[in-house]
Structure formats: structure tokens, C-alpha cells
Amino acid sequence: MNMMRRVALPAWTLLVWVPRIRNIWVDEALSVPGQLLRTTWAVVFIGLAIGALWLAWRHARSAVGWWRVFVIWTVGFWVVRGVQIAVAGHDAGFVAVHTVLALVSIGLALWSWPSGREPDARTTPPVHSADHG
Numbered sequence: 001m002n003m004m005r006r007v008a009l010p011a012w013t014l015l016v017w018v019p020r021i022r023n024i025w026v027d028e029a030l031s032v033p034g035q036l037l038r039t040t041w042a043v044v045f046i047g048l049a050i051g052a053l054w055l056a057w058r059h060a061r062s063a064v065g066w067w068r069v070f071v072i073w074t075v076g077f078w079v080v081r082g083v084q085i086a087v088a089g090h091d092a093g094f095v096a097v098h099t100v101l102a103l104v105s106i107g108l109a110l111w112s113w114p115s116g117r118e119p120d121a122r123t124t125p126p127v128h129s130a131d132h133g
Helices: 003-026 032-058 062-085 092-113
Strands: none
Touching: 003 032, 003 062, 003 092, 032 062, 062 092
């Protein structure tokens, strides 16, 4: 997986979800259980993003499996949550913003799906200049 595909989804995820935690706890319209639920969602997204970046940086064999969980969680969450938001009677602006968040998140997730044939840098022998001429 090239570097852009490794970084785009976790970077976007962190951009969306880190500020969301503050917004959750200052939203007076949310009950404490609602705040706790939404904070849990944010923590899961943030954890998956940080884990994906860490495993990709380390070229860990488990990175492909972790990444697939990250992609499946992202797509599943936004499909379900997007439908909930669309039918909940929110104003058009709120629905539009969340639709864009959902579409970008889903698009980046699908784009970054690992092939499973990613080379493991720890097992790939280094290339030496003597080998090429």
C-alpha cells in the first residue's frame, strides 16, 4: 500500500473525531448517556486510526488485519449512522455536513482496503548498489 493510502484514512479520521470529543461534551442537547455513547464512537475511531498508523509504520504483519477492521468499522458505522441522521428530522445543513463526512470517510476507507499482498519490510531483503551493476 503506498504512503498516501496508508495515511489518508487515519489522518481524515483523526481530523474528524478528535475535535468531536470536545463538541460532544459541550452539546447541551445531549444526555450523559448520549455523550458517553458518542465518546465511545470517537475513541474507537481514534484508536483504530492510531493503531493503523503505528502498524503501518512498523510494517507489522498484523497491519492488514487491523486495517480491514478499520475499513469495515468505518463503512459500517457511516452507513448506519448516515441513515439514522437522514431520517431523524435534522435540518438540511446538518444532514448535508454529515453526508459529506460519511461519503468522504467511506470513500477513503474503500480506497485504502489492503490487498493482503503487502510486502513486509522486515522480511524484504535490502537492495544494495552492488546488486544492480
